[in-house]
Amino acid sequence: MSTAHDEPPPGTDPETGEQLAPQLMGIDPDRPILEAQDVSMRFGGLVAVDHVGFQARLGEIVGLIGPNGAGKTTFFNCLTGLYQPTAGRVTFNGTVLPPKPRKVVQAGMARTFQNIRLFANMTARENVMVGRYCRTSAGPFTSIIRGFKYRREERETEQLADQLLDFVGIGGSGDHLARNLSYGDQRRLEIARALATEPKVLLLDEPTAGMNPQETRQAEELIRRIRDLGLAIVVIEHDMRFIFNLCDRVVCLVQGKILVEGTPEVVQSDPQVIEAYIGTGPAERDETEPAPRRAEPDGTVGERGTRDA
Numbered sequence: 261m262s263t264a265h266d267e268p269p270p271g272t273d274p275e276t277g278e279q280l281a282p283q284l285m286g287i288d289p290d291r292p293i294l295e296a297q298d299v300s301m302r303f304g305g306l307v308a309v310d311h312v313g314f315q316a317r318l319g320e321i322v323g324l325i326g327p328n329g330a331g332k333t334t335f336f337n338c339l340t341g342l343y344q345p346t347a348g349r350v351t352f353n354g355t356v357l358p359p360k361p362r363k364v365v366q367a368g369m370a371r372t373f374q375n376i377r378l379f380a381n382m383t384a385r386e387n388v389m390v391g392r393y394c395r396t397s398a399g400p401f402t403s404i405i406r407g408f409k410y411r412r413e414e415r416e417t418e419q420l421a422d423q424l425l426d427f428v429g430i431g432g433s434g435d436h437l438a439r440n441l442s443y444g445d446q447r448r449l450e451i452a453r454a455l456a457t458e459p460k461v462l463l464l465d466e467p468t469a470g471m472n473p474q475e476t477r478q479a480e481e482l483i484r485r486i487r488d489l490g491l492a493i494v495v496i497e498h499d500m501r502f503i504f505n506l507c508d509r510v511v512c513l514v515q516g517k518i519l520v521e522g523t524p525e526v527v528q529s530d531p532q533v534i535e536a537y538i539g540t541g542p543a544e545r546d547e548t549e550p551a552p553r554r555a556e557p558d559g560t561v562g563e564r565g566t567r568d569a
Protein backbone atom coordinates (compact mmCIF):
# COMPACT_ATOMS: atom_id res chain seq x y z
CA MET A 261 0.00 0.00 0.00
CA SER A 262 1.38 3.39 -0.83
CA THR A 263 1.60 5.94 1.95
CA ALA A 264 1.96 9.69 1.86
CA HIS A 265 5.62 9.00 2.64
CA ASP A 266 5.99 7.17 -0.72
CA GLU A 267 4.59 10.07 -2.75
CA PRO A 268 7.26 11.74 -4.89
CA PRO A 269 7.74 15.39 -4.00
CA PRO A 270 6.05 17.82 -6.40
CA GLY A 271 8.17 18.72 -9.41
CA THR A 272 10.00 15.38 -9.52
CA ASP A 273 9.75 12.51 -11.96
CA PRO A 274 7.68 9.76 -10.21
CA GLU A 275 9.81 7.06 -11.89
CA THR A 276 13.32 8.36 -11.29
CA GLY A 277 12.81 10.93 -8.53
CA GLU A 278 14.78 13.43 -10.60
CA GLN A 279 13.88 17.13 -10.59
CA LEU A 280 11.80 17.97 -13.65
CA ALA A 281 12.72 20.86 -15.90
CA PRO A 282 10.47 23.82 -14.96
CA GLN A 283 8.77 23.79 -18.35
CA LEU A 284 7.59 20.22 -17.77
CA MET A 285 5.97 20.78 -14.38
CA GLY A 286 2.18 20.65 -14.48
CA ILE A 287 2.24 19.00 -17.90
CA ASP A 288 0.71 15.62 -18.56
CA PRO A 289 3.36 13.83 -20.66
CA ASP A 290 0.76 11.38 -22.00
CA ARG A 291 -1.25 13.97 -23.85
CA PRO A 292 -0.20 16.33 -26.65
CA ILE A 293 0.67 19.74 -25.29
CA LEU A 294 -1.08 21.37 -28.26
CA GLU A 295 -4.03 19.85 -30.06
CA ALA A 296 -6.43 21.00 -32.75
CA GLN A 297 -9.61 19.02 -33.16
CA ASP A 298 -11.51 19.38 -36.42
CA VAL A 299 -10.59 23.05 -36.76
CA SER A 300 -12.08 25.13 -39.57
CA MET A 301 -11.70 28.83 -40.29
CA ARG A 302 -13.87 30.70 -42.78
CA PHE A 303 -13.49 34.21 -44.10
CA GLY A 304 -16.96 34.91 -45.55
CA GLY A 305 -17.37 32.32 -48.26
CA LEU A 306 -13.71 31.25 -48.25
CA VAL A 307 -12.76 28.20 -46.21
CA ALA A 308 -9.11 28.85 -45.36
CA VAL A 309 -8.79 25.92 -42.92
CA ASP A 310 -11.01 22.92 -43.42
CA HIS A 311 -11.52 20.37 -40.61
CA VAL A 312 -7.88 20.09 -39.59
CA GLY A 313 -6.73 17.84 -36.74
CA PHE A 314 -3.25 18.41 -35.38
CA GLN A 315 -1.10 17.45 -32.41
CA ALA A 316 2.28 18.54 -31.09
CA ARG A 317 4.10 16.91 -28.19
CA LEU A 318 6.87 18.21 -25.96
CA GLY A 319 10.30 17.48 -27.38
CA GLU A 320 9.24 17.30 -31.04
CA ILE A 321 9.53 19.59 -34.03
CA VAL A 322 6.51 19.54 -36.32
CA GLY A 323 6.72 21.17 -39.74
CA LEU A 324 3.74 22.72 -41.47
CA ILE A 325 4.16 22.96 -45.22
CA GLY A 326 1.96 23.67 -48.22
CA PRO A 327 1.86 25.89 -51.29
CA ASN A 328 1.04 29.60 -51.04
CA GLY A 329 -2.49 30.18 -49.77
CA ALA A 330 -2.78 26.65 -48.34
CA GLY A 331 -3.96 28.03 -44.98
CA LYS A 332 -0.77 27.59 -42.94
CA THR A 333 -0.70 31.04 -41.36
CA THR A 334 -4.45 31.04 -40.76
CA PHE A 335 -4.11 27.70 -38.99
CA PHE A 336 -1.19 29.08 -36.95
CA ASN A 337 -3.38 31.99 -35.95
CA CYS A 338 -6.05 29.54 -34.80
CA LEU A 339 -3.47 27.59 -32.78
CA THR A 340 -2.19 30.70 -31.03
CA GLY A 341 -5.60 32.20 -30.26
CA LEU A 342 -5.22 35.13 -32.64
CA TYR A 343 -8.23 33.76 -34.51
CA GLN A 344 -11.11 31.90 -32.94
CA PRO A 345 -11.82 28.98 -35.26
CA THR A 346 -15.28 29.05 -36.80
CA ALA A 347 -15.53 25.34 -35.96
CA GLY A 348 -13.58 22.84 -33.87
CA ARG A 349 -11.36 23.56 -30.90
CA VAL A 350 -7.75 24.06 -29.92
CA THR A 351 -6.49 22.86 -26.56
CA PHE A 352 -3.24 23.61 -24.77
CA ASN A 353 -2.37 20.95 -22.20
CA GLY A 354 -5.99 19.84 -22.41
CA THR A 355 -7.55 23.27 -21.89
CA VAL A 356 -9.14 25.70 -24.33
CA LEU A 357 -7.34 28.99 -23.79
CA PRO A 358 -9.16 32.34 -23.80
CA PRO A 359 -8.61 34.25 -27.09
CA LYS A 360 -6.36 36.82 -25.40
CA PRO A 361 -2.73 36.98 -26.57
CA ARG A 362 -1.42 37.75 -23.07
CA LYS A 363 -3.24 34.76 -21.53
CA VAL A 364 -1.99 32.52 -24.33
CA VAL A 365 1.59 33.65 -23.73
CA GLN A 366 1.24 33.24 -19.96
CA ALA A 367 -0.07 29.70 -20.47
CA GLY A 368 3.15 28.87 -22.33
CA MET A 369 2.77 29.53 -26.06
CA ALA A 370 5.03 31.93 -27.91
CA ARG A 371 5.38 32.66 -31.60
CA THR A 372 7.31 34.60 -34.16
CA PHE A 373 5.79 36.19 -37.25
CA GLN A 374 6.44 35.99 -41.00
CA ASN A 375 7.25 39.70 -40.97
CA ILE A 376 9.74 40.51 -38.24
CA ARG A 377 8.04 42.45 -35.44
CA LEU A 378 10.72 43.94 -33.24
CA PHE A 379 10.85 47.25 -31.44
CA ALA A 380 13.31 48.67 -33.95
CA ASN A 381 14.47 51.61 -31.81
CA MET A 382 15.05 49.57 -28.67
CA THR A 383 18.22 47.60 -27.99
CA ALA A 384 18.36 43.86 -28.48
CA ARG A 385 18.46 43.40 -24.69
CA GLU A 386 15.40 45.62 -24.19
CA ASN A 387 13.47 43.69 -26.83
CA VAL A 388 14.08 40.46 -24.92
CA MET A 389 13.19 42.13 -21.62
CA VAL A 390 9.82 43.13 -23.10
CA GLY A 391 9.14 39.44 -23.73
CA ARG A 392 9.89 38.69 -20.09
CA TYR A 393 7.39 41.12 -18.57
CA CYS A 394 4.54 38.61 -18.82
CA ARG A 395 6.40 36.61 -16.13
CA THR A 396 7.41 39.37 -13.73
CA SER A 397 5.19 40.32 -10.84
CA ALA A 398 6.00 43.91 -9.78
CA GLY A 399 2.73 45.85 -9.99
CA PRO A 400 2.27 49.36 -11.45
CA PHE A 401 2.78 51.03 -8.04
CA THR A 402 6.09 49.23 -7.33
CA SER A 403 7.22 50.04 -10.86
CA ILE A 404 6.45 53.76 -10.47
CA ILE A 405 8.29 54.12 -7.18
CA ARG A 406 10.97 51.69 -8.44
CA GLY A 407 10.85 49.77 -5.18
CA PHE A 408 13.14 46.95 -4.11
CA LYS A 409 11.03 44.25 -5.74
CA TYR A 410 10.96 46.17 -9.04
CA ARG A 411 14.72 46.74 -9.05
CA ARG A 412 15.49 43.13 -8.19
CA GLU A 413 13.18 41.84 -10.93
CA GLU A 414 14.62 44.31 -13.41
CA ARG A 415 18.16 43.06 -12.66
CA GLU A 416 17.08 39.45 -13.03
CA THR A 417 15.25 40.23 -16.27
CA GLU A 418 18.34 41.91 -17.65
CA GLN A 419 20.53 38.93 -16.74
CA LEU A 420 18.09 36.50 -18.29
CA ALA A 421 17.92 38.62 -21.45
CA ASP A 422 21.71 38.46 -21.77
CA GLN A 423 21.69 34.69 -21.26
CA LEU A 424 19.05 34.30 -23.96
CA LEU A 425 20.97 36.51 -26.37
CA ASP A 426 23.98 34.25 -25.76
CA PHE A 427 21.85 31.16 -26.26
CA VAL A 428 20.58 32.29 -29.67
CA GLY A 429 24.12 33.31 -30.70
CA ILE A 430 24.02 37.13 -30.54
CA GLY A 431 25.53 37.57 -27.09
CA GLY A 432 27.63 40.54 -28.15
CA SER A 433 24.67 42.54 -29.48
CA GLY A 434 22.77 43.38 -26.29
CA ASP A 435 23.41 47.12 -26.58
CA HIS A 436 22.74 47.36 -30.32
CA LEU A 437 19.50 48.81 -31.59
CA ALA A 438 17.34 46.07 -33.11
CA ARG A 439 17.14 47.92 -36.42
CA ASN A 440 20.94 47.85 -36.78
CA LEU A 441 21.18 44.06 -36.54
CA SER A 442 21.54 41.95 -39.66
CA TYR A 443 18.39 40.30 -40.91
CA GLY A 444 19.44 36.87 -39.62
CA ASP A 445 20.27 38.33 -36.19
CA GLN A 446 16.88 40.06 -36.05
CA ARG A 447 15.25 36.66 -36.54
CA ARG A 448 17.41 35.24 -33.71
CA LEU A 449 16.41 38.18 -31.53
CA GLU A 450 12.73 37.44 -32.17
CA ILE A 451 13.33 33.88 -31.01
CA ALA A 452 15.17 35.10 -27.88
CA ARG A 453 12.23 37.38 -27.08
CA ALA A 454 9.79 34.49 -27.53
CA LEU A 455 11.93 32.28 -25.25
CA ALA A 456 11.91 34.99 -22.57
CA THR A 457 8.22 34.23 -22.03
CA GLU A 458 9.22 30.68 -20.93
CA PRO A 459 7.11 28.90 -23.52
CA LYS A 460 6.32 25.21 -23.61
CA VAL A 461 5.33 25.53 -27.25
CA LEU A 462 7.16 27.73 -29.74
CA LEU A 463 5.56 28.48 -33.10
CA LEU A 464 7.83 29.84 -35.81
CA ASP A 465 6.32 31.34 -38.96
CA GLU A 466 8.90 31.19 -41.76
CA PRO A 467 11.96 31.56 -39.49
CA THR A 468 14.44 31.43 -42.38
CA ALA A 469 12.69 33.78 -44.82
CA GLY A 470 15.35 36.17 -46.14
CA MET A 471 18.28 34.18 -44.71
CA ASN A 472 21.30 33.05 -46.69
CA PRO A 473 22.21 29.32 -46.63
CA GLN A 474 24.70 29.74 -43.78
CA GLU A 475 22.18 31.60 -41.61
CA THR A 476 19.60 28.94 -42.45
CA ARG A 477 21.91 26.17 -41.21
CA GLN A 478 22.54 28.14 -38.00
CA ALA A 479 18.78 28.58 -37.53
CA GLU A 480 18.32 24.84 -37.95
CA GLU A 481 20.90 24.15 -35.27
CA LEU A 482 19.33 26.72 -32.90
CA ILE A 483 15.83 25.26 -33.30
CA ARG A 484 17.17 21.78 -32.50
CA ARG A 485 18.80 23.11 -29.33
CA ILE A 486 15.46 24.64 -28.30
CA ARG A 487 13.68 21.33 -28.97
CA ASP A 488 16.32 19.60 -26.81
CA LEU A 489 15.25 21.82 -23.88
CA GLY A 490 11.98 19.88 -24.00
CA LEU A 491 9.77 22.36 -25.88
CA ALA A 492 7.33 21.48 -28.64
CA ILE A 493 8.11 23.43 -31.81
CA VAL A 494 5.78 24.03 -34.73
CA VAL A 495 7.38 25.59 -37.77
CA ILE A 496 5.97 26.89 -41.06
CA GLU A 497 8.56 27.12 -43.80
CA HIS A 498 8.75 27.12 -47.59
CA ASP A 499 12.34 25.87 -47.65
CA MET A 500 11.79 22.14 -48.08
CA ARG A 501 15.40 21.15 -47.46
CA PHE A 502 15.28 22.99 -44.11
CA ILE A 503 11.97 21.35 -43.13
CA PHE A 504 12.92 17.82 -44.09
CA ASN A 505 16.32 18.10 -42.33
CA LEU A 506 14.90 19.58 -39.18
CA CYS A 507 11.49 18.14 -38.39
CA ASP A 508 10.49 14.98 -36.60
CA ARG A 509 7.10 15.10 -38.30
CA VAL A 510 5.69 17.07 -41.22
CA VAL A 511 2.10 18.02 -42.02
CA CYS A 512 1.28 19.15 -45.56
CA LEU A 513 -1.76 21.41 -46.00
CA VAL A 514 -3.35 22.06 -49.37
CA GLN A 515 -6.43 24.23 -49.81
CA GLY A 516 -7.02 24.23 -46.08
CA LYS A 517 -7.00 20.44 -45.72
CA ILE A 518 -4.32 18.01 -44.58
CA LEU A 519 -3.02 16.27 -47.67
CA VAL A 520 -0.37 14.08 -46.03
CA GLU A 521 1.36 13.86 -42.67
CA GLY A 522 4.18 11.70 -41.39
CA THR A 523 7.94 11.54 -41.08
CA PRO A 524 10.00 13.72 -43.46
CA GLU A 525 10.85 10.58 -45.46
CA VAL A 526 7.16 9.70 -45.94
CA VAL A 527 6.06 13.24 -46.81
CA GLN A 528 8.88 14.16 -49.17
CA SER A 529 8.39 11.04 -51.27
CA ASP A 530 4.60 11.29 -51.42
CA PRO A 531 3.49 11.85 -55.03
CA GLN A 532 0.60 14.11 -53.92
CA VAL A 533 3.03 16.41 -52.12
CA ILE A 534 5.35 16.53 -55.11
CA GLU A 535 2.39 17.35 -57.34
CA ALA A 536 1.11 20.06 -54.98
CA TYR A 537 4.48 21.79 -55.27
CA ILE A 538 5.10 21.44 -59.00
CA GLY A 539 5.24 24.87 -60.50
CA THR A 540 4.83 26.67 -57.17
CA GLY A 541 8.54 27.27 -56.80
CA PRO A 542 9.50 26.79 -53.15
CA ALA A 543 10.54 23.13 -53.47
CA GLU A 544 12.69 24.05 -56.44
CA ARG A 545 14.23 27.22 -55.05
CA ASP A 546 17.93 27.65 -55.69
CA GLU A 547 19.48 27.02 -52.28
CA THR A 548 22.40 29.31 -53.02
CA GLU A 549 20.05 32.32 -53.24
CA PRO A 550 18.56 33.88 -50.11
CA ALA A 551 14.79 33.46 -49.89
CA PRO A 552 12.79 36.57 -50.83
CA ARG A 553 12.54 38.98 -47.94
CA ARG A 554 9.10 40.00 -46.83
CA ALA A 555 8.78 43.56 -45.67
CA GLU A 556 6.18 45.29 -43.56
CA PRO A 557 3.56 47.16 -45.57
CA ASP A 558 5.38 50.38 -44.66
CA GLY A 559 8.70 48.94 -45.86
CA THR A 560 10.34 48.78 -42.41
CA VAL A 561 11.38 45.83 -40.27
CA GLY A 562 8.62 46.77 -37.92
CA GLU A 563 8.14 49.53 -35.42
CA ARG A 564 4.99 47.76 -34.37
CA GLY A 565 4.59 46.09 -31.03
CA THR A 566 4.62 42.38 -30.61
CA ARG A 567 1.64 40.17 -30.07
CA ASP A 568 3.76 37.47 -28.53
CA ALA A 569 5.01 39.55 -25.69
Ligand SMILES: Nc1ncnc2c1ncn2[C@@H]1O[C@H](COP(=O)(O)OP(=O)(O)OP(=O)(O)O)[C@@H](O)[C@H]1O
Nearest residue numbers: 303306307308326327328329330331332333334335
Ligand atom coordinates in the same frame (compact mmCIF):
# COMPACT_ATOMS: atom_id res chain seq x y z
N1 LIG B 1 -7.92 37.90 -42.91
C1 LIG B 1 -8.27 37.27 -44.04
N2 LIG B 1 -9.40 37.61 -44.71
C2 LIG B 1 -9.79 36.97 -45.84
N3 LIG B 1 -9.08 35.96 -46.40
C3 LIG B 1 -7.96 35.59 -45.80
C4 LIG B 1 -7.49 36.21 -44.59
N4 LIG B 1 -6.32 35.63 -44.23
C5 LIG B 1 -6.07 34.68 -45.16
N5 LIG B 1 -7.04 34.66 -46.10
C6 LIG B 1 -7.13 33.74 -47.23
O1 LIG B 1 -7.08 32.43 -46.69
C7 LIG B 1 -6.30 31.58 -47.54
C8 LIG B 1 -5.16 30.99 -46.76
O2 LIG B 1 -4.22 32.04 -46.48
P1 LIG B 1 -2.94 31.84 -45.55
O3 LIG B 1 -2.24 33.14 -45.46
O4 LIG B 1 -3.36 31.19 -44.29
O5 LIG B 1 -2.10 30.81 -46.43
P2 LIG B 1 -0.59 30.39 -46.26
O6 LIG B 1 -0.53 28.92 -46.51
O7 LIG B 1 -0.05 30.87 -44.98
O8 LIG B 1 0.09 31.16 -47.49
P3 LIG B 1 1.60 31.74 -47.64
O9 LIG B 1 2.47 30.54 -47.73
O10 LIG B 1 1.54 32.48 -48.91
O11 LIG B 1 1.88 32.58 -46.45
C9 LIG B 1 -5.87 32.44 -48.73
O12 LIG B 1 -6.78 32.25 -49.77
C10 LIG B 1 -5.94 33.84 -48.18
O13 LIG B 1 -6.20 34.77 -49.21
